[in-house]
Amino acid sequence: MNSSPPEEAIQRHLLPSPADQATDETSRAKPAWLLLGFEVCCLAGILSLILAFIWSPGYLTLGDVKEYHQYALAFWTQPPLFHQFPQEYPPLALIPFSFTLAPSSSMLYYWAFAGWMGLIMCLSYLWLARAVSHRKALVYALYLLVGTLATLLMRFDLLPALATLGALLLAERKRYSWAYSLLAIGALLKLYPVFLLPVLLAAQWRDSTPTRAAAPEQLRALWQRGKSLIKGAGIFVFLAALGFGLPLLINPQEASSVFSYNLARPIQVESAPGSLLWVGSFFGFPIQGVVSFGSLNIVGPLENALKSLSLLGLVAGSFLVYWRVWRGKLSAGQAFVAALGLALVFNKVLSPQYFIWILPLVAYVAGFDLIWLIICILTTLIYPVLYHVYFHVGHQITNPVFLTVIAIRNALLIGAVVRAVQGKRSWPARRKAVHG
Numbered sequence: 001m002n003s004s005p006p007e008e009a010i011q012r013h014l015l016p017s018p019a020d021q022a023t024d025e026t027s028r029a030k031p032a033w034l035l036l037g038f039e040v041c042c043l044a045g046i047l048s049l050i051l052a053f054i055w056s057p058g059y060l061t062l063g064d065v066k067e068y069h070q071y072a073l074a075f076w077t078q079p080p081l082f083h084q085f086p087q088e089y090p091p092l093a094l095i096p097f098s099f100t101l102a103p104s105s106s107m108l109y110y111w112a113f114a115g116w117m118g119l120i121m122c123l124s125y126l127w128l129a130r131a132v133s134h135r136k137a138l139v140y141a142l143y144l145l146v147g148t149l150a151t152l153l154m155r156f157d158l159l160p161a162l163a164t165l166g167a168l169l170l171a172e173r174k175r176y177s178w179a180y181s182l183l184a185i186g187a188l189l190k191l192y193p194v195f196l197l198p199v200l201l202a203a204q205w206r207d208s209t210p211t212r213a214a215a216p217e218q219l220r221a222l223w224q225r226g227k228s229l230i231k232g233a234g235i236f237v238f239l240a241a242l243g244f245g246l247p248l249l250i251n252p253q254e255a256s257s258v259f260s261y262n263l264a265r266p267i268q269v270e271s272a273p274g275s276l277l278w279v280g281s282f283f284g285f286p287i288q289g290v291v292s293f294g295s296l297n298i299v300g301p302l303e304n305a306l307k308s309l310s311l312l313g314l315v316a317g318s319f320l321v322y323w324r325v326w327r328g329k330l331s332a333g334q335a336f337v338a339a340l341g342l343a344l345v346f347n348k349v350l351s352p353q354y355f356i357w358i359l360p361l362v363a364y365v366a367g368f369d370l371i372w373l374i375i376c377i378l379t380t381l382i383y384p385v386l387y388h389v390y391f392h393v394g395h396q397i398t399n400p401v402f403l404t405v406i407a408i409r410n411a412l413l414i415g416a417v418v419r420a421v422q423g424k425r426s427w428p429a430r431r432k433a434v435h436g
Contacts, residue, residue: 031134039129040122043141047118050149054114063294065154069100069109076101085254088261091247092188096156114153121152124162124360132169132364140363144356147376150384151353158356160189164196164336165360171332176204180232184239191258192357195318195339197236201229202325203332262349266290266297269397270382271350272414273306274298275407278398289397295351296387296397307348314346321421330423333365341417345410352383366425371416378409 031039074084075094085091099116100109121144128137144152152158163186170179179200186193208225247255267274269289280302281287287300318339325335340358344350355376362372386402396402 030130036126036129039138040126043122043125044118046145047121047153050145050153051114051118054150054154065100065110065113067294068097068113068156072097072101083251085247085251085257087254087257090188090191090243090258091255092185092243093156093190096159096189099156110154117153117156117158120158120162124158128364136363136367139368140360142368143359143363143372143376146373147359147379148353148356149380151351152356155353155356157190157353160186160193161356161358161360163189164193164340164357165364167193167196167200168333168336168361168364171200171203174207176200176228176232177235180235181239184236184243187236187240188243190357191262192340192343195343196336197233198318198322199325199332199335199339201233202322203335204229204232206326206328261293265293265295265349266299267303267306268349268351269296269298269403270352270406270410271348272345272410273310273348274350275403275410276306277302278403278407287398291397295349298397310346310348314342317342317346317421324421324423330421331365333361334420334423337361337365338417338420338423341413341420345414345417350410352379355379369416371412371419375409375412375416378405378412382406382409 071084071086071089072094075082076098078084086093086097096116100113103112125137125141128140144158163182167179167183167186170176170182180197183193183196183200205225208228244255267277274297277285277287277298277300280300285300285302287298290297290299321330321335321338321342324330325332330338337358340361344354344358347354359372359376362369366372382402382405386405
């Protein structure tokens with residue numbers, strides 16, 4: 001018996017309603033270049049104001065960009081050449097790290113890096129507005145500017161985020177070979193896109209569901225579907241092996257340090273497990289703030305148990321998402337948001353730049369969502385505002401105000417991810433559908 005749902009049921013579940021289709025057609029209308037030029041100028045002006053804020057004396061640090069610069073210098077200039085790799089990043093991250101070297105005039109490296117990231121932000125806005133949806137491009141800019149104000153230009157996370165978004169767009173257009181390739185590039189910049197590989201495989205399997213035919217034809221179609229999946233997975237594995245294999249041959253210890261470094265990290269204060277550690281302190285399990293691995297962390301007697309439970313939750317939640325895609329309960333876009341959301345919720349580290357991974361996908365898949373906008377506001381309130389009120393002034397990692405805001409943000413994040421796993425619409429759209 002065929003365990004997959006009928007094709008008609010899948011289409012009814014995944015296709016938008018006529019009202020949604022009309023709205024989508026309106027949002028797909030390409031804006032005039034004059035309007036886009038004005039919007040890009042406004043975006044560039046806002047980014048310039050953000051730079052002025054970032055470099056306010058004694059306010060925000062440039063530690064990550066300084067680290068990028070040192071990694072790039074070591075790789076390109078330190079003998080033996082091309083043998084030094086980043087400690088905590090995949091080898092391909094050396095490409096955006098090299099932004100700090102160009103232009104190499106008297107320009108300071110952090111200005112160079114911020115300039116490149118600002119250019120990428122503006123170009124990606126233009127691309128989304130013209131090729132996808134003007135409305136979604138506006139939401140994309142809104143989320144990133146509100147939620148990642150202090151990290152957007154000071155981190156390279158926008159590059160893997162755009163790679164995963166591009167992979168989703170290609171998958172929706174049934175160009176799976178290119179989707180696997182772009183997803184592999186994203187994983188070589190940051191490891192997290194690996195969680196999306198099973199989503200692509202499940203979506204491709206579902207999309208290639210054959211129509212009813214005689215048994216020999218069904219067997220032939222089943223073989224063709226299997227070959228397509230093997231080809232796609234092979235493309236991903238080949239590119240990932242190439243990206244990691246060459247550095248491993250040159251310098252095995254440093255090329256593989258990204259895995260050992262992340263495994264050794266404690267629970268970071270902003271993560272959902274960190275919030276649970278804090279809640280445990282009200283029940284007789286004390287916590288302590290520590291600074292290590294370039295982040296603020298908290299440790300306590302529940303730390304190891306929460307690490308194990310987080311790993312279990314991530315595995316179980318991810319398999320639930322993959323299964324729902326295969327069964328036709330989630331579209332590829334919904335599954336991308338759900339899978340990455342689970343990676344954020346169950347990760348023992350939740351740095352503010354990690355939200356750059358998911359916000360472009362939320363903007364594309366869900367559009368404007370009030371819950372996600374509140375998450376963005378609270379994330380910026382946590383970093384840089386509360387970080388520099390409570391940490392730099394008093395070094396109070398376990399300050400109750402600081403931890404309360406983090407817990408509220410994480411609770412909202414968990415709610416948004418649960419809703420994504422269920423495949424529900426964004427909050428305003430769902431409310432309108434119920435009452436309209």
